[in-house]
Amino acid sequence: MLLSKSCIYGLRASLYLASHGNENYIPIRKMSDRLEISFHFLTKILQQLTAEGILESFKGPNGGVRLTKPGDQIPIMEIVLAIDGHYLLTECALGLPGCGIKKPCPLHDKWAETRDSIKEMFENTTLTELAKKGKEENLRLTEDGGFDLLFD
Amino acid sequence: MLLSKSCIYGLRASLYLASHGNENYIPIRKMSDRLEISFHFLTKILQQLTAEGILESFKGPNGGVRLTKPGDQIPIMEIVLAIDGHYLLTECALGLPGCGIKKPCPLHDKWAETRDSIKEMFENTTLTELAKKGKEENLRLTEDGGFDLLFD
DNA sequence: TTATTTTAAGACAAAAGAGTCTTATTAACT
DNA sequence: AGTTAATAAGACTCTTTTGTCTTAAAATAA
Numbered sequence: 081m082l083l084s085k086s087c088i089y090g091l092r093a094s095l096y097l098a099s100h101g102n103e104n105y106i107p108i109r110k111m112s113d114r115l116e117i118s119f120h121f122l123t124k125i126l127q128q129l130t131a132e133g134i135l136e137s138f139k140g141p142n143g144g145v146r147l148t149k150p151g152d153q154i155p156i157m158e159i160v161l162a163i164d165g166h167y168l169l170t171e172c173a174l175g176l177p178g179c180g181i182k183k184p185c186p187l188h189d190k191w192a193e194t195r196d197s198i199k200e201m202f203e204n205t206t207l208t209e210l211a212k213k214g215k216e217e218n219l220r221l222t223e224d225g226g227f228d229l230l231f232d
Numbered sequence: 233m234l235l236s237k238s239c240i241y242g243l244r245a246s247l248y249l250a251s252h253g254n255e256n257y258i259p260i261r262k263m264s265d266r267l268e269i270s271f272h273f274l275t276k277i278l279q280q281l282t283a284e285g286i287l288e289s290f291k292g293p294n295g296g297v298r299l300t301k302p303g304d305q306i307p308i309m310e311i312v313l314a315i316d317g318h319y320l321l322t323e324c325a326l327g328l329p330g331c332g333i334k335k336p337c338p339l340h341d342k343w344a345e346t347r348d349s350i351k352e353m354f355e356n357t358t359l360t361e362l363a364k365k366g367k368e369e370n371l372r373l374t375e376d377g378g379f380d381l382l383f384d
Numbered sequence: 385t386t387a388t389t390t391t392a393a394g395a396c397a398a399a400a401g402a403g404t405c406t407t408a409t410t411a412a413c414t
Numbered sequence: 415a416g417t418t419a420a421t422a423a424g425a426c427t428c429t430t431t432t433g434t435c436t437t438a439a440a441a442t443a444a
Contacts, residue, residue: 105420107419107420107421108420108421109419109420123422126421127423130421130422137420138421139422140418140419140420140421141418141419141420142419142420143419143420143421144421145421
């Protein structure tokens, strides 16, 4: 898999948050219900994003999590980096450690090019952009549910 | 990871075979030694490639495995498909089953485009092409060894 | 025929990823 | 103060991937 399950869940939750603006904290329980993700698992993932400063959390009644910045300032690459690390940006296609210009593997040149196009895609796509598109066209965010399910 | 370890090992071994032409069978033990891959693990992987018709094997003394076709007729996509399956060509970036034009996720369009560039890269790169380049420039195929290590 | 060299097959073990559960801790409301 | 609603933290389990080991089968050569 390109992205780990944790990363995918983190992205889905981030899109949820971006679809709602970030004035209010949104409870993780609500998100896990709507997104059909295990509550405890999602909690752990969002704790990572909180630790990385992408989310901020608030305990107690009316608590939850929200984005620390407006979603149009958050490329999805930020979420990917926070959860899966930089492997996507640096990993050798043949799994060789430190594969680079100096000590390349035979696939290095072609793969570096392809990898850059992945990188650019993730860097040039913001949460808000996807959330907007998702809302307008009621696109999918769960196995059988669209963005409309995220709203009351 | 983009490719599984099994797939990476399968690719490295295939490049080994392609560097040697396919007149002779090459023992798996020799490949596993040179490529620094566990013999039994590599054996299992190459059995998959044999089952898929990419390799043919021969038991007993002077036995081993070899490519069934000239390496310039084998795009590395064949190896990837045989070991990791078609997930690379079809998987949704947000992990939604059956994500496609009909029921897309918000990332679908952009991801499909990026995914195609990965696909094309793997389809347009042959074993021989990489093996030739690897031999000529003595590129890396193990943690610290180049193509020269593959030869006696 | 017997010993040797090789792949084939499958049981087993270790490590990593994914998911669950329990117990704090914090904040709001009554 | 006490109850309730929420996140934080960490132990624990399940599953998949990765890797090891043993035995069988096939081919060669003495």
